[in-house]
Amino acid sequence: MKVLIIIPAHNEAEFIKETLHSLIQQTLLPAEVIVVNDNSTDSTEAIVEDFSKQYSFIKLINRSSSNTHEPGSKIVKAFNYGLSQTSITYIDIICKFDADLIFPPNYLEAIIQAFKDQPKLGIYGGFCSIKTNSGWKLENLTGNKHVRGALKAYSKKCFKSIGGLKPEMGWDTIDELLAQYYGFTVKTNSELVVKHLKPTGTRYKTALAKKFGISLHQIRYDIGLAVLTSLKIGYKKQSLKFFIISMLNFFKAKTKKIPYLVDSKQGIFIRKLRWKGVLDKLV
Template sequence: MNNIFKYIIITPVRDEAPYIEKTIESVSCQTILPSQWLIVDDGSMDGTGEILDIRAAQTSWIKVIHRENRGFRAAGGGVMEAFYAGYSVLNDENWDFIVKLDGDLSFSPDYFEQCFRIFEVEEKLGIGGGTICQLKDNQLKVDSVGDPLFHVRGATKIYRRACWEKINPLVKASGWDTIDEVKANLHGWTTRTFAELKLVQHKPTGGADGFWRDRFKNGRANYITGYHPIFMLAKCVKRALRKPFFLESLALLAGFYTGYLKGIPQVRDPEAIRYLRQQQIRFLLRRPGIYGQP
């Protein structure tokens, strides 16, 4: 079909050799192809860069940017640094949507077309994306159970250009994929996940770090983002009875409150943090807001 929706994709990757081909195949088979796909190899050591170079040589709209290996994986801030390494070499200004896409996903050939149709109908939708799932026991399991209504997983973010121009640049820190949505809502846009559109994430979330470290990092990201301490405590109480019992809550609390103890800097956006905390208190008081109605 005609490419009536013009979009670009930026994909930061590091050591994704077992999965990146699945993502390349999924994008290459889309009913609406991207105008440009910038894939940033963030110092991979497992052959990811070589795979990307081969595929880029075969596809005119794929461009690979290679970054030096820093010697360690840098979640959050490192991801955004790699993202902007791609954004900085973008040479196509004729686009309607910009997509941040992980390199370990697979999805249906009409995924982006269906997403853009939703944006077409919902004129105030600023950020959207499908539901991240994982294969467990040969069944697709939704990975985003319990996420706020306004949240779109960082693995698949689609930004409408008018919204992007209001919230760009994104913060280069853990929690970037919440602050972007907070800022979008603050500017009058809506943000949401499309429950009916599913993507398979082949590398388990936190797979490189383990369960405790992954949840600890989530708690630290909540701190950096500026979560209200009372809201964070309520969140952890709610999750205490979710398997593995208490472990997730303890890790979240440890990551969050040690941020205060160590004096780690938070996001430098007082207006966004104030708005986020107001919305969190509204939720605790059972008032409607971006978190929905409890």
């Protein structure tokens, strides 16, 4: 099976060398790795270019974009640009990886085997771990039914069915909900532990909380689900402020009638699926 990996990178000079080094050491190599250097001002471009000269399957693509912080959308726009630049005519698995990860040597081999063994598998990935004073431990955002946005792998059929990735905050939840809507499964593998060098928590700011609240409206969550989801993330981030800002912007989005990202039938499916998940945890 052919694997295409796309890595959006903005000022990742501190980490991307380790990411690429872990990918060239895989037991099964990808068909192509596209690194989208998204308006970096550090040495990201030079580092990737050096790898591309040594390894023919690594490709550097430079992209000019705004320096404005756009939670969710900027990284997907870079990913989509990279996808349009692939030279691979046939792809079985499409991966969106962050530029600050260290993969175990068997990571791609395990992903390929999972998609081979499970025809209805749509989205797959391992677990992220972060470094603490006592060693590496799993991120609290990692779960059995949610593949972290940092290391998504899609079957080509699933990727096409969901219409690709949406350049909006919450893209890494929308993709999984739509995958299930179209009959695909979403699974994680706790034995595939990836080192996450720049924890997600360091990026959470007010702008992200605002976007998060809006995204809950855009995927047609009802008030109950919005409250529970915002509380959950706020608790994990140990931030009451995150919860308050998220909910305020959820209501603002409803009042302003900001366009939805899913249609009404998809919205009904999503709400039923989410409430089932809540009730299953209570039983």
